[in-house]
Amino acid sequence: MCKETDFNTISGGVCAAQGFRAAGLHVGVKTHNTSKKDLGLIVSDVPCTAAAMFTKNVVKAAPIHVTKAHLAQGKVRAIIANSGNANACAPQGEENAEKMCAAAAKAIGCTPEEVLVASTGVIGQTLKVDVIENGVPELYGLLEHSAAGSDGAAHAIMTTDTVKKEFAGEVIIGGKEVHIGGIAKGSGMIHPNMGTMLCFITTDCAISQEMLQEALQEVVHTTFNRISVDGDTSTNDTCCILANGMASNKEITEKNDNYVDFVMKLHEICYLLARSMAKDGEGAKHLITCTVRGAASEEQAETISKSVISSTLTKAAIFGCDANWGRVLCAMGYSGEKFDPEKVDVAFASDAGEILVCQQGRGLSFDEDLAKKILTEDEVDIEITMAEGDESCTCWGCDITYDYIKINGDYRT
């Protein structure tokens, strides 16, 4: 099991890279709790190359349409994002998203097209854009190139998240110190398909737009697209990265060694963010890591692993610390993939040990007390071995709990 502590991270989040400032503020989009920040801003001192990925949900929130259009214009200076309202299926959606960009642009002194926008929260209600417009000047004044600045922005995009998701790292590229940092938010309606709820990454790496988009797609595919909280793919999923080139490395314009180094570090940051989203899934008590080995292809391994982490019954069993591996096999079986169930082994593992519970598709008699002890840990692994080939894949999910029902039984009102 990979732990957060296995990685070399640095502080600073989206402000770890040179030339990025960030801040968060409560402006009044969230009406119930005035202590909770609801507007965040990330600004680069110089224009950035940008790349992004968005939800594949047919129903897309207004800020996604606006951000796409702005990205098509070229360089980017900033990202403005609010929580408390998704600005999806809402009256004047695009108009209000444009107004957010315009307000940020005015403060920064750039064009509205140089600003990207994202929203998260309740679907279908009109965005109170005036409180955002009124709040931007103060928010702009709070911008800091510091860990505190990133912390503010990370908190400003949280909805039901209980912990902020923020990681950064550094890597030497062409003799230059390059920084990559990101913030993200979960924690319900999480079953990303080409992006995640909201994730903003900054880097001072010099890299072409084409290579940046390529790197982001490659990494998102094996990180955010491999987590699930509740199987619900949101209308607002957005993952974007800004690269301002201030590390002064030779610009990456092809898939050379520098590109590989960049992708590896980007992968690490996105992996940590994705994992923390799964771990902080709404109401979750357990992070579930499901690894499928011996698959015919990586795609097969991924489909089966996703089916297991998305199974409501498997999630409920893990919540109950019940080694009910039959539900794991059942979820594998309805994944849509063909395989020989008579050649499947299933084990549960955690810091408390590892236990094989199913061999060759049949139940083993095992130490129930040890199994319970293993599953009582916060982070639990489901290890599946098949005999179809040599490919493997790991996906991340969480258990389903009373709190998930509580949070989502009365989210809107």
Add this chain to the structure above:
Amino acid sequence: MCKETDFNTISGGVCAAQGFRAAGLHVGVKTHNTSKKDLGLIVSDVPCTAAAMFTKNVVKAAPIHVTKAHLAQGKVRAIIANSGNANACAPQGEENAEKMCAAAAKAIGCTPEEVLVASTGVIGQTLKVDVIENGVPELYGLLEHSAAGSDGAAHAIMTTDTVKKEFAGEVIIGGKEVHIGGIAKGSGMIHPNMGTMLCFITTDCAISQEMLQEALQEVVHTTFNRISVDGDTSTNDTCCILANGMASNKEITEKNDNYVDFVMKLHEICYLLARSMAKDGEGAKHLITCTVRGAASEEQAETISKSVISSTLTKAAIFGCDANWGRVLCAMGYSGEKFDPEKVDVAFASDAGEILVCQQGRGLSFDEDLAKKILTEDEVDIEITMAEGDESCTCWGCDITYDYIKINGDYRT
């Protein structure tokens, strides 16, 4: 909204048809509660034409393999079924399923191949087949051609079900009174794909095997395959029908008017059984009926409707009586179907009234008190209108509750 009371049903369940006897008994498969029946038997006085449909899960329980093989042999006299153990991924699975058939055959005086077998319960544990074998003679002695007999069998296949699922009806075919009756069990791991958890139907109609299989497929497709409790397709789904011809109608051998009359009545019984399974989903407090109108095709309407009733977030909102229609639109959007979200209307309805909450893809301001009142009813409709075409489809599901988590957090131990 269609209600149970809209239908003309009769009593008797699987004993409504002439020549069928049934019974249920506690023999000891369920060890925790000796008052709960765990073995059921349905016997026809004469050999029956039989048809069946099974789970599409790659991981299939042993009794499914055995039942398939027996069906291929021709006529059928009986069905034996236990609850408390699914006999799936369990040691000696097929051997034990065959032993169940042999025990029943011995009591009845037929061949083991004339007996079908089904199991439901925990996956992966060895079936205590000896207690079943020892119990069969007593069970056989309890067989009755009566409502009490069907009641016994209906209870014997229940696991976490809180109410028995049993319906019967009669229809005149070629001047003869034909009876159709069925029993079924839910209530978790329910997301049938070509069959349902367990459903046994008997009829005294004279009908060829080919027409019987055709009728069953047609009906299952629009009833059991349109419900979902938790998105988990079981390893044991089995729906079978026995037709003993004792109504003495002219045998149905082609798709004539008699066939249509038979299918209509069969549809009614299966509809009622399917609906009662959704309503009694594990821990459920609400039956959710989702109708999609104005779709380009019935398939599109079905895919979208199923996506909505399967959405964990929508289910949690209905549990909380929260008119969070944004989740309905979101679930439509990730269904995989293409449609114009700007032309979607959503309304909630129940015995307490009807309220339009989203028009042309945008939220309406609506009476929150009325919405809450509507959603507080046990049976709630989600009415979706699109502008893609003239096709429609209805699917049934239930809300997700604290009790679902409780039941499934500790099901096995």
